[in-house]
Amino acid sequence: MSGYTVVAGSFTILHDGHKSLLKAAAMTGNPVIVGLTTDRYIREHKDYRGRSFSSRKRAVSNYLSKFNVSFEVKPLEEKIGNSASSDIYSTIVVSPETEPVARKINRSRSDSGLPPLSIVVVPYTLADDLFPINSTRIIEGQITAGGRRKIPVTIGVATGNDLKIRSVEKVLGKVMKNISVERVTEYSLNTEQPIGSETVALAIRRAQAALGARDYGIGIESGLYRESTTSKIFDFHVCAIIDRYSRVSTGFGSGFEVPEWIVDGVREGLTESGAFQRVKGNSDIGKQEGIAGYVSSNFISRSVLIEESVRNAVSLRKNPEFVSAFTQNY
Numbered sequence: 134m135s136g137y138t139v140v141a142g143s144f145t146i147l148h149d150g151h152k153s154l155l156k157a158a159a160m161t162g163n164p165v166i167v168g169l170t171t172d173r174y175i176r177e178h179k180d181y182r183g184r185s186f187s188s189r190k191r192a193v194s195n196y197l198s199k200f201n202v203s204f205e206v207k208p209l210e211e212k213i214g215n216s217a218s219s220d221i222y223s224t225i226v227v228s229p230e231t232e233p234v235a236r237k238i239n240r241s242r243s244d245s246g247l248p249p250l251s252i253v254v255v256p257y258t259l260a261d262d263l264f265p266i267n268s269t270r271i272i273e274g275q276i277t278a279g280g281r282r283k284i285p286v287t288i289g290v291a292t293g294n295d296l297k298i299r300s301v302e303k304v305l306g307k308v309m310k311n312i313s314v315e316r317v318t319e320y321s322l323n324t325e326q327p328i329g330s331e332t333v334a335l336a337i338r339r340a341q342a343a344l345g346a347r348d349y350g351i352g353i354e355s356g357l358y359r360e361s362t363t364s365k366i367f368d369f370h371v372c373a374i375i376d377r378y379s380r381v382s383t384g385f386g387s388g389f390e391v392p393e394w395i396v397d398g399v400r401e402g403l404t405e406s407g408a409f410q411r412v413k414g415n416s417d418i419g420k421q422e423g424i425a426g427y428v429s430s431n432f433i434s435r436s437v438l439i440e441e442s443v444r445n446a447v448s449l450r451k452n453p454e455f456v457s458a459f460t461q462n463y
Contacts, residue, residue, distance in 0.1 A: 135162075135163055135223050136163060136221060136222055136223025136224065137163055137164050137165065137166050137221050137222050137223065137224075138158050138161040138163040138164070138165050138166070138222070138223070138224040138225070138226060138253075139158075139165075139166050139167075139168060139214075139216050139222050139224070139225050139226070139250075140154055140155065140157075140158040140165065140166075140167055140168070140225070140226040140227075141167065141168030141169070141170070141209055141214065141216075141231075142154070142168075142169070142170065143169070143170045143174070143175055143179065143183055143189070143268070144169060144189050144192065144193050145175070145179070145181070145183040145184060145189065145268040145272075146184075146268045146271050146272070146278055147189075147192040147193065147196060147278070148258075148266050148267075148268065148271060148278040148279070148280075149258045149266055149278065149279055149280055150228070150257060150258040150265065150266040150267065152196060152258075153255050153256075153258050154226055154227075154228060154255050155167070155193065155196055155197055156200070157226050157253055157255045158226040158253075159197060159200035159202040159204070160200075161224050161226070161253065163223065163224060164202065164203040164204065164205075165197065165202055165203070165204040165205075166204070166205050166206075166207060166222075167193055167197070167204060167205070167206045167207065168207055168208075168209035168214045168216075169186065169189060169190055169193060169206050169207065169208060169209055170208075170209045170210075171186055171208045171209065171210055172185060172186050173210070174209065174210060174211070180269070181268070181269060181272050183268075186208065190206045193206055194206055212234065213234065213237070213238055213241075216238050216250070217237075217238045217241035217242055217245070218241070218242075218245060218247070220247055222250055223248075223250065223251060224250055224251045224252075224253060225238065225250040225251070225252055225253070226253045226255060227252065227253070227254055227255070228254070228255055228257065229254060229256065229257060232252065232254050235250065235252045236252070238250065239252070256453035256454055257453050258280065258453065259280065259451075259453055260276045260280035260281070260282060261276070261280055261281055261282040261286070261309055261310050261311065262275075262276070262282045262286045262309055262348060263308070263309065263447075263450045263451065264348075264376070264378075266278075266280045281310070282309070282310065282311045283311075284311075285311050285312060285313035286309050286311060286312045286313065286348050286349070287313050287315065287346075287347035287348045287349070288301065288305065288312055288313065288314045288315065288347060288348065288349045288350075288351060289314075289315050289316075289317045289343035289344060289345060289347045289349070289350045289351065290314060290315070290316060290317060290343055290350075290351045290352075290353070291317045291318075291320045291339035291340065291342045291343035291350070291351070291352050292316065292317075292318075292339070292352075292353065293316075293318055296435065296436055296439065297353045297439055298314060298316055299436070300353075300436055300439040300440045300443055301314055301351055301353075301443055302314050303440060304440050304443040304444050304447065305443065305447065308447055308451065315347070317342060317343040317345070317350075319342065320338070320339055320342035320343070321342075322335055322338065322339075323335075325404050326356075326357070326399055326403070326404040326405065327354060327355075327356040327357075328356055328357050328358075328359075328399075329356065329357070329358055329359070331356060332354050332355070332356025332357075332358075332369070332371050333354075333371050333373070333383060335352070335354045335356075336352040336353060336354040336371040336372060336373035336383065337352060337373040337375070337381060337383070338352065339351075339352025339353070339354060339373065340352035340373040340374060340375040340381070341375055344375050344376075344377070347377070348376065348377050349374055349375070349376050349377070350374070350375045350376075351372065351373070351374050351375075351443070351446075352372070352373045353370060353371070353372045353373075353439055353442060353443070354370070354371050354373075355368060355369070355370045355371075355405070356368075356369065356371065357369075357391065357396075357399065357405070358388065365390055366390070366391045366396045367388035367389060367390055367391060368388060368389055368390075368391050368405065368424060368425065369385055369386060369387070369388040369438075370385065370386035370435075370438045370439055370441070370442040371383060371384070371385055371386075371442055372384045372385075372386075372439070372442035372443045372445070372446040373446065374446045374447060374450070382446050382447070382449055382450055382455075383446055384441075384442045384443065384444065384445025384446030384447070384448065385441075385442055385445060386437075386438035386439060386440075386441035386442035386445070387433070387438055387441055389425055389428060389429070389433065389438075390428075391405070391424070391428075392428065394408070394412055395408045395409060395412075395424065396408075398411055398412075405424055406424075409424055409427070413427070423435025423436075423438070425437075425438055
């Protein structure tokens with residue numbers, strides 16, 4: 134026998150994240166020991182009042198009974214239990230949040246002359262809002278045990294441009310099922326025409342201004358980039374998304390070559406829209422099909438480029454490994 138697999142927790146409400154942990158433990162092929170925190174532990178360490186030990190034990194046992202695995206549920210009075218001192222364990226299953234505890238256990242085992250445990254880290258299970266499912270959020274009524282968002286995901290967009298609002302609604306409406314997008318107009322920028330990395334910085338600044346007490350803040354900025362091989366100038370969009378845990382992700386839209394007469398105007402201190410207006414007389418190009426539409430004879434449009442940047446900024450957030458890597462306080 135290769136030893137027991139240990140997994141621990143309060144399992145206050147057996148949600149999909151808990152089920153992923155228990156399933157991973159069952160899939161190790163070892164008999165499983167579940168360290169289930171006692172009622173006293175919950176009273177002393179949790180901000181909420183959990184269900185009774187017997188009720189939680191029954192829920193965990195019923196779920197593990199679905200798998201062809203031997204298991205035992207034992208009361209856990211402290212965070213580590215006997216996993217740092219017992220020689221019966223070979224594997225420990227943890228979430229990203231509790232991985233540091235597993236490494237601490239292995240250091241203690243090494244000091245005692247015991248072999249280290251094999252650590253299986255199970256990524257967070259994400260709710261509809263792309264935040265991890267946890268018991269606190271379920272108890273507070275934000276989400277269901279299956280991760281469905283019960284109240285709208287609040288999203289602020291720092292812009293005065295309806296095109297950006299519609300693009301965010303279109304893209305994030307496909308990713309999250311229950312969203313409320315709000316326009317935020319109170320923000321300040323140090324330039325109206327960013328160039329190169331300034332574009333990313335301004336998009337992040339917009340996103341920070343849009344966040345407030347919301348779930349997400351979004352900033353979308355267009356800028357110019359000089360390609361060193363050809364020395365030509367390209368227009369590109371950047372979307373920055375910041376969430377309520379201060380994690381930032383960014384995405385770029387497709388770049389297109391900017392006509393030289395627009396570049397000349399920018400060199401003189403005008404914005405792209407200002408340079409366009411000076412020659413073509415249209416002052417609202419940025420709120421319409423954009424310079425991209427004019428350059429391509431409407432083969433591409435600014436809305437598509439904005440949507441690309443939003444899509445690319447949110448894409449990594451759909452991957453639990455991204456959340457696991459940047460989240461420590463769930």
